[in-house]
Amino acid sequence: MPHLTVAASEAVFAKTLELVVDAVGFEPAGSHDFGAFRAGYDGRLVLAGGDVELRSDGTIRLHELDARWEKLELRLVLELPQLQIGGGCFDGPLGGVVCLPAVTLFRGSPRVAVTIDLAPFVRHELTLVGTPRVDYFDPATSPFTERCQQVHTALDIDDTKTQWRVYCDPQTIDFDPFDLADTAGDLLVDAFSAAIEALLPPGLGVIRDAVFAAIGSIGDLVRTLLDIPDDIAEWLSDLFNVSFGLFNLVLQFVADFFGRCVSFYQLDDPYPVFPATDTLLAVSVPIEDLQATVDDLELVVTANVGE
């Protein structure tokens, strides 16, 4: 029979989750070179809400966590096509096709960087099922990521002491992939329209109208420049899910966050029993063999007091 038994109810877990999610701030950034253009992103993901369910199969279920982007900026840098007028081909007077050189409006490379914030268009829901994992924390030797350190600072967690820590180690994570609405694609087209309009100053007069008429649909131009087969919003979703790999990065972050960074229960080792007085030294006892189990009512932590 263990010397020490501690039980934490679902309500305690829920309160801990509430504190923990408030401290979550995942700030991924990255870029990818597609040859014809370069794409990069800069985001900040936060969590909110969520419920805890302790289950009879020994697992902990965190569900209905809202994963919301406070910022999700997409930056595309590409060369716009040389804007031309005139040119074209006609049937030559002696047979064959004769082509005219077109008139180019600009010298140099009209490169444009377009930045759009897709945060309002993306919302995920997160559900996680995990099992209690006991870890022994030693400030001198335990690995600790910089991101995790920031979270600990935000939560005012004392990382100077050796401790037993109980994490919710994720076994499965359900996270909605990026699925951007058509309005996100419209935002991209609008940004490109503005860039091309800026490239064609009003002083161009009627030629400006002619160039716009020649371009036709800016949406088609964007699809051509970015080699998008059809649906811009679908392409944007694939960009984040696959090309940037942001979907997997978020999963990894969530797994690390709950499984290795923020514990739901911790116990100092050695555990203080009596504080020091004027005449007596402080008394503490070593904690050994800590174990954690879950049933549908509570998390039960047991341990022995060492010699």
Place this chain on the structure above:
Amino acid sequence: MFELQGDVVLDRAVLDDAPVDSTAVGVRAALLQPLAEVGDYDVMALRDGRIRVRVTVTVVPDAAAPQLTLDLAELEDQPSVAGRYVIREGGIVSFAVGHGIRRYAVLVQRASAAGTRTVLDTREHLPAGAMFAVTLVSTGGHRAANLANQTELRIAVDAPQQGEPYSPARPTVVRAGDGGFEPAPVQMLVGQAIVLIADTPARFVVEPPAS
């Protein structure tokens, strides 16, 4: 949100709606000359009376390229890109100016055992078969004329309407013979080019609407 990067310079010369004359090729104009006979052609571009560009074009029966475009401004700025050009027998050389305000007269001569023969000298009349193309950059009633026979052509240039199919890369072709221009008058959209084909010796001018 967007940010324009790179050095992009609008070529203001493109917007210069001044009259265009076939004696000198400028940025909105092009001169197209068929080279019917096999042999070497000495091609010169002159500006302010001096030869600025000189290249050789060789016409051979079985060359692949039926057409060659020479950007005279680029050739003057980067003489190293000039070389020996080859086109197919009966092919066409296009003389154009890719940027800037410079205008060039073009002289093409063919050397043979019988001596040197001038094929094209834009300072004089264009020979029959030559073509003069101009991209129109303003709306309204333009006028083209063949000063060699005092015939003229009215050109109505409209702005493209929103949503209307518009293809500026579809030149309007007009033949210029002894009896005048055919078809005439013509209606075009701004940004399109008009091609005047000389069926008789010609000196073309294309003028914008009177302001």
